[in-house]
Amino acid sequence: MQSLFFPFNRVLVMDSVYFSAVGLCTLVDNYAGRSVSFRVPTFSALKTQLNISVAAEERVLVITELVSGSEPLCEGLRFLDNIKVGVQASHYKVVVCTALSDPFLLSAVIGREPNAIVHRDEPLNVLIRLIKLTKNNQGVTNLSPLILEKLEKIRGIRLTQRELEWLVIQTEKMGLAETARRMGIHYKTAATYRKKISKHLKINIREMDSILAKL
Incomplete structure (x- = not known):
């Protein structure tokens, strides 16, 4: 039916x-x-x-x-x-x-x-x-x-469109250099995105990398 x-x-x-x-x-x-x-x-x-x-x-x-x-x-x-x-x-x-x-x-x-x-x-x-x-x-x-x-869990936390793009690329387990190349940005800019996201989450870079490895 x-x-x-x-x-x-x-x-x-x-x-x-x-x-x-x-x-x-x-x-x-x-x-x-x-x-x-x-x-x-x-x-x-x-x-x-x-x-x-x-x-x-x-x-x-x-x-x-x-x-x-x-x-x-x-x-x-x-x-x-x-x-x-x-x-x-x-x-x-x-x-x-x-x-x-x-x-x-x-x-x-x-x-x-x-x-x-x-x-x-x-x-x-x-x-x-x-x-x-x-x-x-x-x-x-x-x-x-x-x-x-x-x-x-992220109520009140907002990432920019480029920060979100950086995060999405991390699901492919890429390093900062490859991520920067993919996004068409400088290596230091990619590193800045990682730093800003870790600050949003109130964790250090090492903890941030551990979280990214599990995505």
Whole structure:
């Protein structure tokens, strides 16, 4: 039986773990009451399929982890930047299903304004509830309970866009020199970003490096 509450006729699922992606597809199809899901392995494949679905005037939902087996978080954020206009125009909806725990990295995702963000550690009914909420939300990013809990840890702390960019690159385990090259800045500027973030967190540089190593 088809769900009367499921507004999409195409759901594109991108997850770095094959069986997790298959599980999400099964969950969505069961909830929709029909076969609507399509698994994609990379961002380039996701962009291609998204364009095909939009051209076919399908009502599209994207569920993405923001990383793939070969692509880091930077690519996921770039993908959100590239489709932001379409999201704002409601040409499609985007739900981020992430394993990120660092609240600053989560705030970098929120800054791209997807329709919803849910943590992978939460019950599946939370994901379903957020999918239902995407039907009517305009210009609002719905956050799951665990995401809100993690963001509470940095209430009142704000990083600049460049500081957040520096932090995102650290998920790729790069040194300061390589990070500076990637950002097109001087080594000393990259070091300054690290120092400022550690000051925001009220910890020393060594503790800061230890935290970054776990991202």
